[in-house]
Amino acid sequence: MYNFDFHRPRSVDEAVKHLQAEDAKLLAGGQTLLPTMKQRLAAPKNVIDLNAIGGLSGIEHKGGSLVMDKNAGGTVLRGGTLSIGALTRHAEVAESEEVKQAIPALAALAAGIGDPAVRNRGTIGGSIANNDPAADYPAACLGLGAAIVTNKREISADDFFKGLFETALAADEMILRVVFPAPGRAAYMKFRHPASRFAIVGVFVSEKQGAVRVAVTGAGQSGVFRVPAMEKALAERFEPDAIEGIKIDPSDLVSDIHAAADYRAHLIGVMAQRAVKAAG
Amino acid sequence: MPKVSLSVNGKAVSADVEARTLLVTFLREQLKLTGTHIGCDTSQCGACVVHVDGKAVKSCTMLAVQADGARVVTIEGLAADGALHPMQEAFRENHGLQCGFCTPGMIMTAVDLVNREGNDLDEQTIREGLEGNLCRCTGYHNIVKSIAAGAKAMKGKRRAA
Numbered sequence: 499m500y501n502f503d504f505h506r507p508r509s510v511d512e513a514v515k516h517l518q519a520e521d522a523k524l525l526a527g528g529q530t531l532l533p534t535m536k537q538r539l540a541a542p543k544n545v546i547d548l549n550a551i552g553g554l555s556g557i558e559h560k561g562g563s564l565v566m567d568k569n570a571g572g573t574v575l576r577g578g579t580l581s582i583g584a585l586t587r588h589a590e591v592a593e594s595e596e597v598k599q600a601i602p603a604l605a606a607l608a609a610g611i612g613d614p615a616v617r618n619r620g621t622i623g624g625s626i627a628n629n630d631p632a633a634d635y636p637a638a639c640l641g642l643g644a645a646i647v648t649n650k651r652e653i654s655a656d657d658f659f660k661g662l663f664e665t666a667l668a669a670d671e672m673i674l675r676v677v678f679p680a681p682g683r684a685a686y687m688k689f690r691h692p693a694s695r696f697a698i699v700g701v702f703v704s705e706k707q708g709a710v711r712v713a714v715t716g717a718g719q720s721g722v723f724r725v726p727a728m729e730k731a732l733a734e735r736f737e738p739d740a741i742e743g744i745k746i747d748p749s750d751l752v753s754d755i756h757a758a759a760d761y762r763a764h765l766i767g768v769m770a771q772r773a774v775k776a777a778g
Numbered sequence: 779m780p781k782v783s784l785s786v787n788g789k790a791v792s793a794d795v796e797a798r799t800l801l802v803t804f805l806r807e808q809l810k811l812t813g814t815h816i817g818c819d820t821s822q823c824g825a826c827v828v829h830v831d832g833k834a835v836k837s838c839t840m841l842a843v844q845a846d847g848a849r850v851v852t853i854e855g856l857a858a859d860g861a862l863h864p865m866q867e868a869f870r871e872n873h874g875l876q877c878g879f880c881t882p883g884m885i886m887t888a889v890d891l892v893n894r895e896g897n898d899l900d901e902q903t904i905r906e907g908l909e910g911n912l913c914r915c916t917g918y919h920n921i922v923k924s925i926a927a928g929a930k931a932m933k934g935k936r937r938a939a
Contacts, residue, residue, distance in 0.1 A: 504780055504797035504843050525844075532800075532839050533821055545797065547844060589833075613910025614890065615824065618833040619840065693822070695909065 500541045506550045510649055517670050519544045526624035529616050554585035559596040574599040577680050584623025584673040603684040607634050612695055623673040629665050632696035636722040641702030641713035645677045661720045681706040685776035687769040691756055698757050699765040703773040705736055717751045717762040738771040782846045787855030795842045802826045804842035813853040813882050824911030827883040828852045834890035853882035865889050865928035874924030876915035887911050888925040897933040899926055
């Protein structure tokens with residue numbers, strides 16, 4: 499790893515000021531940035547550690563109502579929105595009672611990222627800003643219609659993910675939190691690579707008042723994407739066999755040593771059906 | 779050069795480090811705590827797992843400067859008063875190590891698992907908890923046995939690290 503100037507700002511304003519320095523990178527959990535720097539795929543001159551800034555971490559549930567859930571063995575808070583601070587670790591999201599009640603699929607997704615030590619460091623904001631084409635959180639953002647709140651504006655997930663490792667974030671912009679509207683039902687199913695634990699294909703399905711979202715990660719050449727044909731079929735009938743036979747064009751999908759594009763195309767159908775079944 | 783001040787195995791430590799120094803490099807080369815191992819250096823194998831503020835992290839994927847103000851515990855910090863920590867003792871009793879290279883990371887991960895999941899761990903929980911730790915001797919069977927026994931032995935003992 500090449501050396502760099504290290505900055506540890508105490509406020510968002512101060513961090514944004516440092517971002518204007520030459521070749522600057524924000525460091526959150528560092529679970530992608532540091533390995534990338536070791537490989538010299540990234541060699542920033544300035545590294546800005548966000549971990550000393552207060553108020554960037556934590557989970558807040560707003561709105562919603564108490565409903566009886568026999569599976570949960572009592573009343574749980576459903577609906578409303580979950581606001582998750584950019585520096586919130588994957589382990590915190592996975593273990594949060596608020597997340598488990600409002601969007602259990604999101605807690606389960608966080609529990610399946612990397613391994614326990616990675617989940618103790620990695621953050622939701624870092625994952626989304628990095629937009630790795632095989633990362634899990636982009637599928638949750640797109641599959642739930644989340645809003646990404648930055649120091650400048652609020653960006654809908656539909657407008658945020660722009661391609662491989664590309665987002666709508668400007669050079670002097672940083673994520674403060676992600677706001678997820680709680681769905682009526684949702685599930686995420688991941689066919690993961692057994693060593694890296696990244697998704698070979700991951701499908702996030704959600705339904706809210708008849709509107710359905712299907713978001714796919716791990717497979718697209720331009721990163722996470724939605725599948726309108728499946729969304730339409732599931733809006734009419736939310737059953738696994740409603741999407742039986744919907745073909746995904748493999749020409750836009752990744753082919754690598756782990757899986758060929760036509761195999762990934764097939765897996766999308768399989769994982770989407772499993773997700774619909776799990777969402778119930 | 780940036781300065782870091784932190785607690786390592788209960789002792790206050792202060793040092794100047796290059797910004798790019800990894801926590802594991804700092805522990806091994808500056809503090810001479812060579813119990814923490816560097817296996818893959820790519821966040822996969824878990825030989826470098828230590829506890830930072832009570833949580834298991836891969837010290838090859840954290841900068842030393844990021845540990846400023848933190849409480850770090852390494853494998854050297856587990857044994858107390860000349861007696862092995864119950865988890866270390868369980869690895870010895872159950873033949874939980876062969877070459878021993880992965881053992882420090884396995885034990886630190888195991889103690890973290892007990893802190894999170896309690897003293898009665900089933901095989902599935904242990905195997906999932908070990909997803910970020912690799913043993914190239916493939917000695918997982920006895921590692922899992924050791925952790926189940928060590929978890930029970932930790933009952934009522936101090937929540938080490």
